[in-house]
Amino acid sequence: MGRGAFRIDHDLAAYEICPLLAFLNMQIPSTFFGELSSAEFLAEYWQKKPLLVRGAWPGFESPLTPEAFLALSSRTDAFSRLMVRLDGNHKWDVREGPFSKAVFEKMPDSQWTLLIQEVDRLVPEVREMLQVVSFLPNWRLDDIMISYAANGGGVGAHTDNYDVFLLQGYGRRRWQINTVPVVEENLIEGIDVSILADFEPDCDWVLETGDMLYLPPKIAHHGVALGPCMTFSIGCRAPGALEFVTGLLDNVLSEMDPEERYSDPHLKPGSHPGLMGDQVIEWAKSLIQSVIDDKAALTNLVGKILSEPRREAEDGPYAHLSFEDVFASGKTLKPYAASQVIYVRNPDATITLFAAGEMISLDASSLPALQALISVAGLKNGDFDLDPDFLELLEGLWEQGTLIFQ
């Protein structure tokens, strides 16, 4: 098993000693779309058609070196996958992490990819990158997935169910896409990965570092690394209707009075005993209507469901210290995941905060501090005059891992 190309490009001797993060002079571009404003992008491309932007992130420098990225896959809280192509006939070896250094030392020169999901949760500098899509609501964001591919590596031609911004973060990758959305997927059978059997590209580009390809859902795409490369996928989130209604109804069911029953004290004789009559239909309608008509209750349910964490939180880096001490030391408090801390402004000017599936009522005066907390800058001790209740809330959210110090 050769490892020439890998050894030349990424010296594994540096694996232990390299700092996890490379230095990054993070200059977040004011628009991700070159000449286009975010508003123009939303109007013309978002959810409609692909867009390639050359130099979308001028001077982009990956916050993680390839070595640091491979090292990240050894963490148990990193969701990593390794895909190695075994031959030309769509045979893949797909493994889930964590991966030790030894795994990468045995890798071939080419045709493999390491993918790590939710890197924004693990690496503060990657989380900062989300600022580039701050024109989207946080609940609409999923994560930043990063891939490292050896020469020729990729995950095959496929579609995704979500909008994605594919930023070329290091090296070069050839992207082929078909601009007509796939309605019915014809997948290659009998393999471990979902690859389209009949992919015919109508666009073919080589992306250099800093270039970005936006794809709406269901656009077939195929990326192949031209030499070692890293791709940053800023992935969006769109709740599935079935799953969402299931979530809503599960919540409604848990609140329902198990004793409530159909009753008809004014029943009149019917024309035929087999006739069902309208009354029971009206009753069924009223049961569902009562959920829909109560806008405040529905808002609370939606907020609760959208902010729910997908996984259990892990202890953050300062878990062994007291909240008070860490906050006083000047560390910045931020949500662990962008989509888990959202809020609504109620008609009476109060705020309802949804944090990891919990609902918390707040006074309007908390809004500036809350907005700072959720913003890219985060919340620092001394930025606002915080009342003790709000501080206690922050402490509780930090203890449960919904907020983290950075």
Ligand code: SIN
């Ligand atoms: C990759 O980075 O290799 C895959 C990204 C994607 O296709 O969504």
Ligand code: CO
């Ligand atoms: Co994809």
